[in-house]
Amino acid sequence: MKKTLILLAGYPGTGKSYLANLILEKFPSLQFLSPDEMKEKNWDRYGFNDLAEKELLIEKSWQDYYQELEALFQQEISLISDYPFSEKQKESLLQLTQQYDYQVVTIRLVADLDVLYERQKIRDLDHSRHLGHILLSYHKETTKLSHQEADNLVDYEEFIKRCTTRGYGEFSLGTLIELDVTDFSLVDYDQLLREVAVLLVD
Template structure:
């Protein structure tokens, strides 16, 4: 049985979470695992009091993520889906896992105009749906902030640009690459993308 690791890559705010929902509907027996889920889990259970503690907590996040990913790969889950602004920082470990557990990797790289991404990021960070831990330098379970503009870990446009381009999120590729321009969500052919994936996975 051929097994697949589908990676949704690209800069923040390219619609990776939305696409995961589409993929789950197409491949209803798939497993979804994302580093951001682990970030929220640790923020809620442990919390952090400073930027340094927040960064340190990320080491636990990646240990947890890779541990769970390896367990499901070892168990032979046919389709595993993960989304993140992947970079070369994660490429070596993901590649090693794919080889060790005999998974074919498919990267769906979402790209978009930077100014469009920045507008989406600005609005997302200030939305009440955004978990507060993502935009604060200190967080513990139950913390609230009515005015998200007062968050102390918001990124500026210049910082966002540096993050995206220094880490080369829009260049990440592992295995079979499918690139999709999501500058205008209304023009994205999600049906065609799912059909292309289905042909790869069931060929």
């Protein structure tokens, strides 16, 4: 297998986690690295009292992510990572992949934004969603709110603003495959897996 970093990019609510699992099942030698998991671990470990503290932990989480990414590159491990990547991460990812001579494949998931907002609402209220994403203040041992009581849920205007100003739908690094997932039932995931298989061959 060619040394590869697969980036599952694109808008929130496009099924990146689902696709990551499909790819990992098909190519079990790939490892998975998630920026969101880094954030959630730090929120659980340290907690935050306001958005400023939350932002500091997010910055720390990205530092942790890049350190772990480099450690895996040093071991020549191919991996997959999912996030609504943007220009904020592009330079760091480019430098690391060039330094360690990694192929990058970006699978960019796009869809109708109104459809995605409805998916995002459902996801934020799901009990499996980490509360740190939707609260202004969070401490693992003391936060007992239900998801419906969360005080930092994203409304429609903010969701559309993030999607149209942060470059989620334009991000690309290396080889680009774009997939429209407005209707999941129409997505040819088998064809996508075949394309990925070709790219992974040494």
